[in-house]
Amino acid sequence: MRRTRPIVLHPLVVRITHWLNALAIIVMIGSGWRIYNWEPLFGFTFPVWMTFGGWPEVSQHWHNEEGLAGALQWHFAAMWLLVANLLIYIGYGLSSGHYRRSSMPIWPREILRDLRAALGGRLVHNVGERNAVQKAMYIGVITVIVLTVLSGLAIWKPVQFQELTAAFGGYDAARYVHFVCMAAIVLFLAVHLTLTALVPKVLPPMITGRTGRWR
Amino acid sequence: MSPIRKIDRRRFLNGGVSLGALSLLTGCDLTDNVPAQRLLWNMSFWNDRVQAWLFNPNRLAPTYPESAVDRAFRYNAFYPEEQAPQLDPVTYRLELSGAIGDKRAWTVDRLYQLPQTSQITRHVCVEGWSRIGKWSGCPLRIFLERVEADLGKKYVGFICADGYYTSIDMPSALHPQTIMAFSFADQVLPRKFGYPMKIRIPTKLGFKNPKFVVALSVTNDYPGGFWEDYGYNWFSGS
Numbered sequence: 001m002r003r004t005r006p007i008v009l010h011p012l013v014v015r016i017t018h019w020l021n022a023l024a025i026i027v028m029i030g031s032g033w034r035i036y037n038w039e040p041l042f043g044f045t046f047p048v049w050m051t052f053g054g055w056p057e058v059s060q061h062w063h064n065e066e067g068l069a070g071a072l073q074w075h076f077a078a079m080w081l082l083v084a085n086l087l088i089y090i091g092y093g094l095s096s097g098h099y100r101r102s103s104m105p106i107w108p109r110e111i112l113r114d115l116r117a118a119l120g121g122r123l124v125h126n127v128g129e130r131n132a133v134q135k136a137m138y139i140g141v142i143t144v145i146v147l148t149v150l151s152g153l154a155i156w157k158p159v160q161f162q163e164l165t166a167a168f169g170g171y172d173a174a175r176y177v178h179f180v181c182m183a184a185i186v187l188f189l190a191v192h193l194t195l196t197a198l199v200p201k202v203l204p205p206m207i208t209g210r211t212g213r214w215r
Numbered sequence: 216m217s218p219i220r221k222i223d224r225r226r227f228l229n230g231g232v233s234l235g236a237l238s239l240l241t242g243c244d245l246t247d248n249v250p251a252q253r254l255l256w257n258m259s260f261w262n263d264r265v266q267a268w269l270f271n272p273n274r275l276a277p278t279y280p281e282s283a284v285d286r287a288f289r290y291n292a293f294y295p296e297e298q299a300p301q302l303d304p305v306t307y308r309l310e311l312s313g314a315i316g317d318k319r320a321w322t323v324d325r326l327y328q329l330p331q332t333s334q335i336t337r338h339v340c341v342e343g344w345s346r347i348g349k350w351s352g353c354p355l356r357i358f359l360e361r362v363e364a365d366l367g368k369k370y371v372g373f374i375c376a377d378g379y380y381t382s383i384d385m386p387s388a389l390h391p392q393t394i395m396a397f398s399f400a401d402q403v404l405p406r407k408f409g410y411p412m413k414i415r416i417p418t419k420l421g422f423k424n425p426k427f428v429v430a431l432s433v434t435n436d437y438p439g440g441f442w443e444d445y446g447y448n449w450f451s452g453s
Contacts, residue, residue, distance in 0.1 A: 035342075039342045068341075157453060160452065
C-alpha cells in the first residue's frame with residue numbers, strides 16, 4: 001500500500017486555540033476563585049493555595065492587601081485572551097465546516113444510547129470519531145463558556161450593559177449565573193481530563209495534529 | 216493601617232519602570248517577575264481605555280423604587296467604623312486647586328445650599344457585593360461650573376480626611392448622576408458614610424466614591440488613588 005500523507009485529525013487552528021483556551025480558562029478560574037473568596041455566594045471559600053493572583057503574604061507584607069488586586073488584574077487580562085481566542089475558534093469552526101464535520105448531526109436518542117454505553121463501559125472510542133456524548137459535551141461546554149463571558153460582562157458593566165445584566169435577572173443573579181457556569185466548566189474539565197487519562201492516545205493528536213495513521 | 220504610598224503611575228506609561236517601585240506597587244504575582252507585572256499593568260491601562268470608550272455620558276445607571284433601598288447599608292473602608300473621621304462643620308473647608316477659576320474654599324453651609332437632586336442607585340463594590348442606597352446632593356457638574364473649573368482637563372482628583380484619595384475622568388465627573396452627596400436615606404450624611412460630603416458616582420465601583428472629601432482638584436496630571444496605586448483598575452466603570 002502506498003503511503004501518501006499523514007492524517008491530520010485536529011487542524012492547526014483548533015490545536016492552537018485549544019491550548020490557548022486551556023491557559024485562559026485556568027487563569028480565569030484560578031483568579032475568579034480568589035475574587036469569589038472576597039464575597040462568597042455560598043457557605044464556603046476556595047483554599048488560597050488553589051487560587052491565582054500572587055502570593056497573599058507578599059501582597060500583605062507590601063501593602064496590607066491579601067492579593068485581590070492581583071487576582072483582578074489577572075482576571076481582567078486573561079479575559080481578553082479568552083474572548084479573542086474564542087472568537088477565532090468559533091469563527092473558524094463555523095466558516096470552515098469544522099463544526100459540521102465534527103459535531104453534526106447530533107440526535108438526543110444517540111446521546112442517550114452512547115451515554116448508556118459509556119456508563120456501562122461499553123463505548124468504543126475510535127480516535128478521530130466522535131460519539132454522540134462527546135458531541136454533546138463539546139457543544140455544551142462551548143455554550144457554557146459563551147454564557148460565562150456574557151454573565152461576566154453583565155457583572156463588569158451593569159450600567160453600560162444594563163440590558164444584558166437585566167437579561168440575567170439583575171446584578172446579583174448574574175453573579176450566580178457566572179459561578180454556576182464556572183462550576184459546569186470545572187465539571188467538564190474533570191471529565192475531559194479523566195477520559196484523556198483513560199485513553200491517552202487521544203492526547204498526541206491535539207499537539208501534533210497527527211494520529212500516526214496515513215492515508 | 217496601610218501607609219499611603221503615592222507613586223506616579225505615569226512613570227510606567229513612559230516606560231521608566233523601576234524595580235523598587237514595582238515591588239511596592241503590585242498586588243500581583245511574582246514579585247521578582249517584572250515582565251509579568253508590566254504586562255498586567257499594561258492590560259489594566261488598556262482596560263482603562265476600553266472603559267473610557269465604552270462610557271456613554273448619556274447612559275444613566277438604573278434607578279430603583281424607595282422600597283428597594285437597603286436600610287442597613289453596609290459600612291466599608293480600610294479601617295473600622297469607630298476610626299472614621301469626625302469632621303467639625305464649623306472648621307470644615309473644601310479646598311479647591313488646579314484648573315479652577317474661583318479657588319475660594321467652601322464651608323458646609325455654602326455646600327448644603329447648592330441645588331440638589333436625589334438618586335436611588337446600586338452601589339457595586341469591587342469585592343462583588345452590592346447595596347441599593349439613596350443619596351441626595353449637588354450634581355458635580357453644577358459645582359464645577361460654578362467654581363469655573365476648566366472642564367477640558369482630564370482628571371478630577373479628591374483628597375479625603377481619612378487619608379484616602381482617588382481620581383476620576385472628566386466625562387464621568389460631568390455625568391448627570393455624579394453628585395456631591397450631602398445626605399443618605401433622607402438624613403444628613405452620617406459620619407460613617409462620609410460626613411459632610413462624599414462623591415457618589417453610580418457609574419463607577421464603590422471605591423471610586425470617596426467619603427469625607429476635603430480637597431478637590433482639576434488637572435491633567437494623573438492623581439492616582441489609594442487602591443488604584445495598589446493595582447486596582449483606575450477607571451473601574453460600571
